[in-house]
Amino acid sequence: MSTNFEATSLRDWLCASVNSSMVGTRVSVCGWVAKRREHGEHLAFLDLRDRSGILQAVVEGSVDVRAEYVVRVTGTVSPRPEGTVNDRLATGEIELTDCRVEVLAVADPPPFQLDDRVEIDEQVRLRYRYLDLRRENMQANLRLRAKVNATLRRAMDEQGFCEVETPLLWAPTPEGAREFVVPSRLHPGEFYVLPQSPQIAKQLLMVGGFDRYYQIARCLRDEDLRADRQFEFTQLDLEASFVTQDDVLGFVSRAVLDAAEAVTGVRPGDVPSMTWAEALDSYGTDKPDLRFGMKLVDLSTSFANTEVKAFSASSVKAMRVPGGASFTRSRLDQLTDQAKELGAKGLAWFKITSEGLDSPLARFLNEQESAAVRGADGAEVGDIIFCVADEYVAACKVLGALRVALGSPPVGEGPHHYVWVTEFPMFEGVDEDGHLMAAHHPFTMPHPEDLELIETDPLKVRSQAYDLVLNGWELGSGSVRIHRADIQSRVFSALGISDEEAENRFGFLLGAFKYGAPPHAGFAFGIDRLVAIFAGEENIREVIAYPKTQSGADLMTSAPKPISERQMRDLRIKITPKG
Secondary structure (H helix, E strand, O other), X not given: OOOOOOOXXXXXXXXXXXXXXXXXXXXXXEEEEEEEEEOOOOEEEEEEEEOOEEEEEEEEOOOOOOOOOEEEEXXXXXXXXXXXXXXXXXXXXXXXXXXXXXXXXXXXXXXXOOOOOOOOOHHHHHHOHHHHOOOHHHHHHHHHHHHHHHHHHHHHHHOOOEEOOOOOOEOOOOOOOOOOEEEOOOOOOOEEEOOOOOHHHHHHHHHOOOOEEEEEEEEEOOOOOEOOEOOEEEEEEEEEEOOOHHHHHHHHHHHHHHHHHHHHOOXXXXXXXXXXXXXXHHHOOOXXXXXXXXXXXXXXXXXXXXXXXXXXXXXXXXXXXXXXXXOOHHHHHHHHHHHHHOOOOOOEEEEEEOOEEEOOOHHHOOHHHHHHHHOHHHOOOOOEEEEEEEOHHHHHHHHHHHHHHHHOOOOOOOOOOEEEEEOOEOEEEEOOOOOEEEOOOOOEOEOHHHOOHHHHOHHHOEEOEEEEEEOOEEEEEEEEEOOOHHHHHHHHHHOOOOHHHHHHHHHHHHHHHOOOOOOEEEEEEEHHHHHHHHHOOOOHHHHXXXXXXXXXXXXXXXXXXXXXXXXXXXXXXXXXXXX
């Protein structure tokens, strides 16, 4: 005997669960009046909406309800008359007749139409977010998010991970992103911060012997907002002991592939990997979108002895754009301006025609150079080749940005192409004091083959850090952690961190490591970003129940706003004038 989990004291079924097998049955449903249509003086059609969908109710006699009234309707399930079936609704073959309507709550007219056929100003949507959440698209996005979360939890549980909640009130850390600061009433003049991530807490769990930890963690960073970034964000955070990089990649791959299968019904193939150097060389970025081609190729050898000033550089990178020969001169000028804004000295272009190369620079190339351009990435008649001559990294990044601008499909279009990017540089240049800067964080384990380069050639040291990328979006990052005091000391020294400074900044973590730290590694990825891609949304606000605006405001609650004078006194806070 099956159980109807949708039934409550007020309703028998959700609206969209009522179907033609119930014809002749009397049922009660509850929801909001999505639409009311009059048919003469004594007949009304109500579209009743709940979280599952729409059900039509036919009401005889007068009924005093308007849009968004909350009602309970009891009626008999009946087939719709011939010619009135609505194929756009799951319930389009049936309706409720002989209805009794009970008003549970009245409603003012909403400030905007709640169906998805009308474009609504985002500021209005966020001001009335509780109404916006009734819309079909928002309902679908947040329920999709719930399914992803449930699938991720199941995947981690099945792999032997233990869910542990880490603190939201944490100690200030003088590095990384800007933190949200929380004043302490009991300790005047002292502060907590809201965690940017559970990084140190989860490493201490490894010292504590938990072996495999995970958490769907709330994190906060006081940074400028953009399409893929909010003050508050949610990530799947994990750490494991006695593992290698490959083990962590396997744990996370299992989780994200399970999530993709749960959402789409299709399981993507195994997640490939490439090194950071390979990603930069072929795609000009460390977050390559693999849904389309247009890989970068290197023509440096062919132009090594060039006499063309535009190509006199240490590196010449090229990119083929299929069908690009149709680009107008104004479009090419726009792309050239874009390349210069990205830091390039210029952008050379060559249209592939049946007669050869069409370009202002074509007549200056020698036979070897011309052949190299014509053969770039298997170019065919009708294509265009873009070239950037510059320092290697700059040339790659400029063409990589143009590749995305010219070829990247919309977020929700095409298959889900995951890729692991590994072996990131350990250090990324030097700061204003001449000290090396950590590319990831100072606890990232160097690549074992590069340990001897830390003191002699640190910018060539690779790290055991890794990112997961999906369709050109960086989902998250992680690394194998340093658990040996001798290696940690060498990395701190390379970063210009003294023993005293290390103790001041990281003392409680380093102190814990003295009591036996197992080899461990971890990862964290943004659930907001993953769900946005699954939902085909360009902005993560569309998959978050109560997001902030681009300026960081909550239009619904008017936060941030002043607190009372009493609270200010209790916290011993004074606001100084601007200036």
